[in-house]
Amino acid sequence: MKHIQQLFDRKKYLQSFILIVSLVMIATSAIAFPANATGIYQIPKVTPGASPWVIDQSEVLSRINESTISSNLEKLAKQTGNEVRIVTIRRLDYGETPESFTKGLFKKWFPTPEAQANQTLLVIDTLSSGTAIQTGDKTKSLLTDDIASSVVNETILAPLKQDEKYNQAFLDASSRLIAVLSGEPDPGPPQIVTNVSTERTFKTAEETDTNNATIWVVGFLIAATIIPMATYYLYVR
Secondary structure (H helix, E strand, O other): HHHHHHHHHHHHHHHHHHHHHHHHHHHEEEEEEHHHEEEEHHOOOOOOOOOOOEEEEOOOOHHHHHHHHHHHHHHHHHHHOEEEEEEEEOOOOOOHHHHHHHHHHHHOOOOHHHHOOOOOOOEEOOOOOEEEEEEHHHHHHHOOOOHHHHHHHHHHHHHOOOOOHHHHHHHHHHHHHHHOOOOOOOOEEEEEOOOOOOOOOOOOOHHHHHHHHHHHHHHHHHHHHHHHHHHHHHHOO
């Protein structure tokens, strides 16, 4: 009887332990999930005219491409005074949109119209591929709203629809922004090449005539073989 009571007590203890561990895991996951979201004040502050030019919190860019883009954007800033910064985040806070996040970060980094004048900020949320761009007043004379919209909706999204090519997306976007903000003609969005089969699914007139001729020849040969044999057979009978 005592042995049974001990087993019963151990079973209750084990059940209580499993329940406590489960509750701890649920609570931990509930706390950790929102922590994965990125808020405006989690992005480090930048100084106008200085790096970083690329803040890749999602870690979707290779180091070589990140270095190349940063170098090109720094060169643009030195030559023209127009500055571009690219930010990637893993996911947005609840209720936040790419547009509201980008506007908020832009205002945090550059609080006055004078500080914002020659600035451009491009942000992408890699969880949803949500992308937004914010520009200063002077920048808009070169980077118009139509071009900015095309950069977000075409230059960025086209490579992302092809196996999430983030490196290609940001290389294309940075090259286009640099060209436009340097006063060069807008190169436009990348050309989407669709592989279309050009193989014919029909026969030409020559092929049709050749096939008909072949059928007639084969028919004559069969007739020339069978008719004499049939005639001979009837004659013998």
